Amino acid sequence: MxxxxxxxxxxxxxxxxxxxxxxxxxxxxxxxxxxxxxxxxxxxxxxxxxxxxxxxxxxxxxxxxxxxxxxxxxxxxxxxxxxxxxxxxxxxxxxxxxxxxxxxxxxxxxxxxxxxxxxxxxxxxxAIAGLDAVKALANAGIDRVVLKTYKNVKAFDPETLRRLGFGEVRERTKIFEGRGDIAVKLFPANVNVVAALALASGQIPWVEVYADPNLQRNIHEIVVEGKASTISIRVENVPHPRNPRTSYLxxxxxxxxxxxxxxxxxxxxxx
Ligand SMILES: NC(=O)c1ccc[n+]([C@@H]2O[C@H](COP(=O)([O-])OP(=O)(O)OC[C@H]3O[C@@H](n4cnc5c(N)ncnc54)[C@H](O)[C@@H]3O)[C@@H](O)[C@H]2O)c1
Structure with a gap:
């Protein structure tokens, strides 16, 4: 090809x-x-x-x-x-x-x-898993999609953190909870995960974002509740060995x- x-x-x-x-x-x-x-x-x-x-x-x-x-x-x-x-x-x-x-x-x-x-x-x-099952579940109806993202505090724009009232983060802290379309405007690094979930499920996910000064990996936890199943997905992504900006996965x-x-x-x- x-x-x-x-x-x-x-x-x-x-x-x-x-x-x-x-x-x-x-x-x-x-x-x-x-x-x-x-x-x-x-x-x-x-x-x-x-x-x-x-x-x-x-x-x-x-x-x-x-x-x-x-x-x-x-x-x-x-x-x-x-x-x-x-x-x-x-x-x-x-x-x-x-x-x-x-x-x-x-x-x-x-x-x-x-x-x-x-x-x-x-x-x-x-950067996530399980989109196959989310798409399948959508055929019987999906009630709710929740995405929780945990990243090192250094992964966030300091100005955004300050604006949200989180100038200093010393322990794992929830810095946002709300609709996915608002989350992606505040945290553009999450935009691809939210969009992939939205396209697969037909729903805008509900998003929680956590900053953690001790975390070395980017963690996404996803729960999709539907008529046929409840699906829980958790990925812990390490950066690519040569390209730290990209999740290897x-x-x-x-x-x-x-x-x-x-x-x-x-x-x-x-x-
Ligand atoms: N789907 C996912 O899970 C996922 C995961 C990681 C990154 N991404 C996305 O993939 C894309 C690439 O990621 P990356 O880490 O390789 O980024 P990168 O910044 O390392 O590389 C992007 C390259 O594209 C070039 N570029 C940007 N806009 C262009 C344009 N309009 N025309 C031609 N070239 C252009 C840049 O000059 C740069 O060399 C980004 O949009 C990123 O958000 C998606």
């Missing part, structure tokens, strides 16, 4: 290494970034065999490389700017910056372009999705 990636940052680098290292069986036809030198560096570090990879700054260059699948690992702005156009060219996409789809206008544009181009939008489970989740989309004759496990 001919594959292109938008975003040569933390996640992009993990994906390029997996593709050029051979664990994802795909031909990397283009890399794109507003800082194309980042893509050049990745190609040079990991892709000695892929001398034909186009290094792009704009979408025209990427489309000229004729990818069959494009991975977005850049930003919400990139989803808004490029994804509808890519879909309308009949090219399927994998979207990492899923938080963009909490915006109804962007979601509508993406859905319409997907229909028009007969192309699919894939959203990996990212989020990058691994994208790699797994790419493997499933590119391998022929594979068995698909999980819904």
């Amino acid at each position: 001919r594959l292109a990636i938008i975003g040569c940052g933390a996640i992009g680098s993990v994906l390029v290494e997996a593709i050029c290292g051979g664990s994802v069986k795909a031909e990397l036809v283009a890399l794109m970034d507003i800082y194309p030198e980042r893509c050049e560096n990745l190609a040079r570090s990991f892709c000695r065999e892929f001398t034909n990879t186009a290094i792009c700054r704009d979408l025209e260059c990427l489309l000229n490389a004729k990818p069959q699948l494009v991975v977005e690992a850049a930003s919400q702005q990139a989803v808004k700017e490029y994804i509808p156009t890519i879909l309308s060219h009949g090219i399927s996409v994998v979207v990492l910056s899923v938080g963009a789809l909490l915006d109804e206008n962007i979601l509508k544009a993406v859905k319409e372009a997907s229909r028009a181009g007969k192309a699919r939008v894939y959203i990996p489970s990212g 989020a990058a691994l989740s994208a790699i797994q999705l790419l493997k499933e989309l590119t391998e022929e004759g594979s068995i698909a496990v999980g819904t």
Whole structure:
């Protein structure tokens, strides 16, 4: 499969290494970034065999490389700017910056372009687990989705903490409780988890956020109550060994999705 990636940052680098290292069986036809030198560096570090990879700054260059699948690992702005156009060219996409789809206008544009181009939008489970069961449960009705996130206090913007009245946090402290759409405005780092849960369940999650000065991992606890089951999910994410800004699991989740989309004759496990 001919594959292109938008975003040569933390996640992009993990994906390029997996593709050029051979664990994802795909031909990397283009890399794109507003800082194309980042893509050049990745190609040079990991892709000695892929001398034909186009290094792009704009979408025209990427489309000229004729990818069959494009991975977005850049930003919400990139989803808004490029994804509808890519879909309308009949090219399927994998979207990492899923938080963009909490915006109804962007979601509508993406859905319409997907229909028009007969192309699919894939959203990996990212930093959480259990979206398969949440989607299944939604068929019988979901009453409530609750997300509790625990992070080291250093993971939060100090100005936001001060504004919320938590200038000094000495022990585990609940710094927010409320609707997910408000939570993501205050804590943009949570936006992808909230959006993925909202898309899978059809409900805006209720969110609690905790700051903890002693925590080394990012912990998400999710409870989904529905007619058929109550599902409890807990993930403790460690940062990627080389890219501390990204949960290792989020990058691994994208790699797994790419493997499933590119391998022929594979068995698909999980819904
Ligand atoms: N779904 C999940 O669970 C999950 C987990 C972690 C990160 N993410 C999201 O994935 C995205 C990438 O994460 P990352 O840690 O690799 O970020 P990063 O900041 O390390 O890398 C992003 C790269 O994309 C480039 N970029 C940004 N906007 C662009 C645009 N409009 N056009 C072209 N290039 C652009 C940047 O220059 C940068 O090189 C982010 O939006 C992040 O929120 C999702």
